[in-house]
Amino acid sequence: MQTPPAPYLTPEALTTFIRTALAEDVGDGDHSALAAIPAAARNRAHLLVKGNGVLAGMALAPLIFAEVDSALTMTPLLTDGTRVKHGDIAFTVEGPARSILTAERLVLNCMQRMSGIATYTAHLNTLLAGTRAKLLDTRKTTPNFRLCEKWAVLIGGGVNHRYGLFDMIILKDNHVDYAGSIGAAIAATHAYLQEKGLQLPIEIETRSLAEVQQALDAGGIDRIMLDNMPPEQLREAVALIAGRFSTEASGGITEQTIGEVARTGVDYISVGALTHSVKSLDLSLKAF
Secondary structure, eight states: OOSSSSSOOOHHHHHHHHHHHHHHHHTTTOHHHHHOTTTTOOOEEEEEOSSSSSOOOOOHHHHHHHHHHHHHHHESSSSSTTTEOTTEEEEEEEEEHHHHHHHHHHHHHHHHHHHHHHHHHHHHHTTTTTOOOOEEEEOOOTOOOHHHHHHHHHHHHHHHOSSSSOOEEEEEEHHHHHSSSSSHHHHHHHHHHHHHHHOOEEEEEESSSSHHHHHHHHOOOSEEEESSSOHHHHHHHHHHTTSSEEEESSSOOOOOTHHHHHHOOOOOOEEHHHHSSOOOOOEEEEEE
16 A cells, blocks of 8 residues: 655654554553464454544554564555545454454554544545645644654645654744744744754744734745734735745634635645544444
């Protein structure tokens, strides 16, 4: 199975995630399966969809099964990004019965949450129809699960913002306040990047039209974040920026307000709720 083209989805990162998650769950052994199931038993199971939404984690599941036991064989019946309904079967898996049970919970935990994120991302994307705005995630993710959560946003049709603190510079309100001004924060950032020999995109957060103008006067940035601005102010800010830098609306945006925000002409809308406030899609691994 192919994974989306994201730089963080490396074989090494995926293997590390899976092994760490299995170590947390399995410890020194799945004693329930070891106690109740004969070592030679072979069985099969399928993934039953018990809700409506967008499926995610289909490319991750076979990696988990293979890590648990290379003798497990998963047969995909659906793909990531498929719109599913109650009663659909996403895949079958067969092989050593103990191993199926050991892998079950990690596969479900990942796929249920990833599918919930993909479902909500796809829903919000429908509210952006007819606008130029692209939907961004944030760093408001579950510790040690960011890889899967951002991957799910991609599957749902969203766009990843920076992965972490290392791959993009965002100068937010506290950075600006500590530095003394927007101009000072940007100037210090350029000096730092030159000293370290780094090339990273720079985004500056603004809280008012006056700060937008300060960012325009300073220049040397790639994107201007428009934080917690009402739609009327967003329109003014977009007009003031006039395409010189890309724009991002952020802060308190909900599914009730996102359409109006998008119609102000911003390039991006970041929504933390994509990863911190979603309901998992109900999935179950059933013997058959």
